[in-house]
Amino acid sequence: MKAALLYKNEKKLRIEDVPVPEINDDEVLIKVKAAGICHTELHFIDNVLNAGKYPIIPGHEVAGIVYKKGKNVKDLDLNDKVLLYYYRGCGKCDFCINGQENLCTNPEMEYGFINDGGFSEYIKARETDLVKLNDDIDIYSIAPIACSISTGIHALNMAKPELNDRVLVYGVGGVGFGLIQLNKLRGCRVFSASRNDKKLDIAKKLGSDYNINTCNENIVNKVKSMGGVDIIYDLVGSNETIKNDIEMLNKAGKLVLIGYDGSNVNINPLDLIINEIKIISCVGNTRYELEEAVRLFNENRIKIVIDRFDELKNINNDLEIIRNGEAMGRIVIKFD
Missing domain, CATH: 3.90.180.10 (Medium-chain alcohol dehydrogenases, catalytic domain)
Structure with a gap:
């Protein structure tokens, strides 16, 4: 064969x-x-x-x-x-x-x-x-x-979003497209972030409420200006995106790590502690x-x-x- x-x-x-x-x-x-x-x-x-x-x-x-x-x-x-x-x-x-x-x-x-x-x-x-x-x-x-969809369901079950939660899907693609739909089924308001306008167009068709092109806009400033988010599904997992995540999350927010790029991450634990931010890792x-x-x-x-x-x-x-x-x-x- x-x-x-x-x-x-x-x-x-x-x-x-x-x-x-x-x-x-x-x-x-x-x-x-x-x-x-x-x-x-x-x-x-x-x-x-x-x-x-x-x-x-x-x-x-x-x-x-x-x-x-x-x-x-x-x-x-x-x-x-x-x-x-x-x-x-x-x-x-x-x-x-x-x-x-x-x-x-x-x-x-x-x-x-x-x-x-x-x-x-x-x-x-x-x-x-x-x-x-x-x-x-x-x-x-x-x-x-x-x-792709099953991993999204696993992330959803770990994050436990509630009605009207504000969630960010950071890096839309195979798993991200699923997460947009799954969180909409839970009644969440969904932000989607990508460097690609075509992917963001698909995200919008799937129900994403707010789309951010990270090449054209400062994602941290944009999300914070709109009131921050309660949950972030990070499908990139780089040092940059994780540091951005911590800045964008509201107090008691949840960071769900799904993607990874193999690099080390440099963050200050105090930023997590004083805001009671929870980090949730997710595999399969x-x-x-x-x-x-x-x-x-x-x-x-x-x-x-x-x-x-x-x-x-x-x-x-x-x-x-x-x-x-x-x-x-x-x-x-x-x-x-």
Whole structure:
């Protein structure tokens, strides 16, 4: 099968022929139909994060159909449409017992991070790693929900916004577009910030109340002049944005860190203490939150913004488009 592999210290993925995975009695072989490209892929390429093995097949936003199944698989049938939940916890630690598989202390599987992911024609998984989808669902468009929308739901659940809270989505894109919609569903007033007017136009269509182009306006002065904000979802995670966050937050505000650029941050703890600002870090999502994302999608209460569909052979070009901030939503690799 064709797959895109990341080798240690290489800046481009290699498209290679690799064996189709063999499954055991408890596993399912998935014919991948679509795989979204997340910005996290660039963190592995840039060595901000280290993969569990090299070479590795990245890709954690994966949708496909059941192609083959082991004899112990009971609740899935051939040709069922499925979405991959990319964490598999140990099932024994306190986090797993509490439904926080994303924080498992001894994970068995993290598709695309520790183990091979979905930038390939086939991927194997346990039945419990999969969410069954409705037969009439658009299998290609739903793939990014596995991370982009689900991560937004996780951030929302940690921030706990209330009606009429003023929230800032700092850095709109795949996760940011989801957060705009999710916070509007909670009755919040949403500020969106980006360097790209086209992204801000999309943000407005999704319900953003106030848009700020950070290339044209001083975001701190603008937000403070409008009364500050109660919650900031920082999808950039740079020294500059985090320092700006602290200045823009109202007293008792919440800073939710989702994005990161790998740099160190220099802040004065006193600025946090005297204003009772809470810093909340957020990674991935739980299986329940993935199922919630699918439910919202099925009910047409949330949209997934797709920039384009592309072929696996073009994945390195797609990664550069994402690196340069030129993707107006998720780029999705289609397999046919």
